[in-house]
Amino acid sequence: MSEQVIRLAVGDYEQLMVFLARAFGYRSTDWFAANLAVLYEPTEASMRCNFAVKKDGRIVGNVGLFPFEMSIGGHTFRVAGIGGVSTDPDERKSGLMKLIMDPVMAEIQQEKFPISWLGGQRQRYRYWGYERAGCCVRAVLNSANVRHEPLWQQSVPLKLEPITGPGEFVQAAMELHAAQAYRCLRRPEHFFNHLRQWSGRPVAARAEGGTGRVVAYAVQNSGSPGIDELVAADVPSGLGLLRSLIERDGSLTVTLNSALDPLAQAVLTMAESARVEETGNW
Numbered sequence: 001m002s003e004q005v006i007r008l009a010v011g012d013y014e015q016l017m018v019f020l021a022r023a024f025g026y027r028s029t030d031w032f033a034a035n036l037a038v039l040y041e042p043t044e045a046s047m048r049c050n051f052a053v054k055k056d057g058r059i060v061g062n063v064g065l066f067p068f069e070m071s072i073g074g075h076t077f078r079v080a081g082i083g084g085v086s087t088d089p090d091e092r093k094s095g096l097m098k099l100i101m102d103p104v105m106a107e108i109q110q111e112k113f114p115i116s117w118l119g120g121q122r123q124r125y126r127y128w129g130y131e132r133a134g135c136c137v138r139a140v141l142n143s144a145n146v147r148h149e150p151l152w153q154q155s156v157p158l159k160l161e162p163i164t165g166p167g168e169f170v171q172a173a174m175e176l177h178a179a180q181a182y183r184c185l186r187r188p189e190h191f192f193n194h195l196r197q198w199s200g201r202p203v204a205a206r207a208e209g210g211t212g213r214v215v216a217y218a219v220q221n222s223g224s225p226g227i228d229e230l231v232a233a234d235v236p237s238g239l240g241l242l243r244s245l246i247e248r249d250g251s252l253t254v255t256l257n258s259a260l261d262p263l264a265q266a267v268l269t270m271a272e273s274a275r276v277e278e279t280g281n282w
Contacts, residue, residue, distance in 0.1 A: 008050040013042040019059040023086035060088040061096035069185040080108045082118035134279030139271035142251035155239035158205035169204040172214035205241040216241040226253040238263040
């Protein structure tokens with residue numbers, strides 16, 4: 001294949017949004033701009049994260065290399081995040097993915113990233129050294145669990161408030177997030193966009209009858225009732241938020257970062273079912 005891999009520029013932004021929507025099967029051409037605004041901004045710095053191949057001036061393949069940082073026990077690590085791996089439906093099985101992934105991996109090595117992460121099919125990314133790893137907990141909870149489990153009964157329901165934009169709730173969520181021993185570092189100006197990625201619906205939880213401070217927040221996903229991110233000041237606050245959601249919605253699935261998290265241990269004790277899963281390809 002004679003096509004060359006290039007770094008995209010700000011002038012390619014609109015075309016990239018249309019290409020990604022077509023490649024991933026979204027009807028709305030602004031889906032990525034609306035739901036992944038943290039990754040896709042119409043700026044030179046953001047667009048240079050995208051390695052692409054064009055044919056006759058049209059994007060036919062793309063891989064995003066999105067650097068971010070993780071804090072683990074007070075130590076900060078640079079991470080090479082891979083996303084938006086995509087090929088035009090009419091160009092699949094033509095070797096485009098390998099053509100683009102090879103220079104992306106060379107860039108990761110040249111920039112000396114100690115860690116790299118991506119989602120996606122296990123064997124596909126093994127060719128470049130990735131393997132399923134990490135540890136998170138996914139638990140299924142329902143109203144019967146709350147009714148019959150004494151530990152749930154000891155939790156105090158909290159007042160739920162939707163987080164609809166920058167303001168008091170986002171500031172409180174930022175402070176809760178920053179107190180975690182394990183977290184991805186988020187720029188303050190991007191924090192709200194992080195919460196609403198993938199059509200997420202963030203909610204804050206107030207204590208003391210709904211008039212006190214925010215003691216927990218969660219991000220509900222857009223599919224089946226579920227929580228993709230839950231951060232609380234302490235275990236009782238986390239359980240109180242979950243109990244409030246269960247009493248409102250009837251059931252939900254919650255994903256917690258680590259089986260070692262004290263909140264995860266409490267949820268495992270009281271859930272209808274739970275399992276430990278990998279966190280992605282590393």
